[in-house]
Amino acid sequence: MTRSSNLAGNIKNPVLYANRKKDIMTQNYTIKQFPTVTITGYAAQLPLPTMxxxxxxxxxxxHHFMTLAQSGQFGELMSASRDKIGYALSGVTDEQLEYFAGANTTVTPTAAETRTVxxxxxxxxxxxxxxxxxxxDQLIGQFFSKILPENPQLYKEDSFVIEALLNGNPADAVVELRIPVSK
Incomplete structure (x- = not known):
């Protein structure tokens, strides 16, 4: 049975900040608008991250991703991916970090769940x-230690973070970290 969940709760679309860039040391960030996407995959409950x-x-x-890859579960999702992007969603649920790995796919394996971004x-x-x-890890550290302290309006506490593997190659990756903008 597939369970659906909306990670963002009642967040409404924030005001559009079209193509705004800001230099923070050597890291730039942009603000982009993305459509709703449904991710099918598998969740792992992890400890809340601390220093x-x-x-x-x-x-x-x-380990969660490797287990899914080795079992063939992630490959099954990616074989029918609509956009060929591997996703991981991190959000706080019941005092734990839910780490949800999956794809925007046309298949729904029996044990898989869905999340709506x-x-x-x-x-x-x-x-x-x-x-x-x-x-x-570097991008998460950059956002939470450098960008967010200088721009606290960007992120709503206890929201979620999206990790997107764009090129399908985790060993020589092209990635995006996506964080919803606070209203």
Whole structure:
């Protein structure tokens, strides 16, 4: 049975910040508008990340993806992907981090679940040229330690984060980190 969930709750579309860029050290971010997308995949419940356990949480995220890849579950989703992007959604649920890995796909395996990502404006950071997990961790660190403190209006507390693997190659990745803009 497939379970549906809207990760953003009652977030309405924020005001459009068309193609605005801001330099923060060497990292740029843009604000882009994305349509609603339904992701089919598999969830893992992880500890909430803290400064003390951030490496452990990163390792658990990698393990979740590797398990799905090795079992063929992720390959099945990607074989029927509408956009050929691998997604991971992170959001707080019941005092844990729900890490949901999946694809925008036309297949719905029996054990899979779905999550709906709302249309709207997203802060987008990009990275390329290394392992996807390392790139995502760097972008997450950049956003939460550098960009957000200087721009607290950008992110609503306890919202969600999207990791998008754009080129299908986790060893030499092209990635986007997408964070919904606060209203």
């Amino acid at each position: 003390a356990n951030i490496q452990e949480v990163s390792t658990l995220k990698s 709302p249309a709207g404006d997203y802060v987008v950071l990009t990275g390329q040229g290394g392992p996807s997990r390392q790139l995502f």
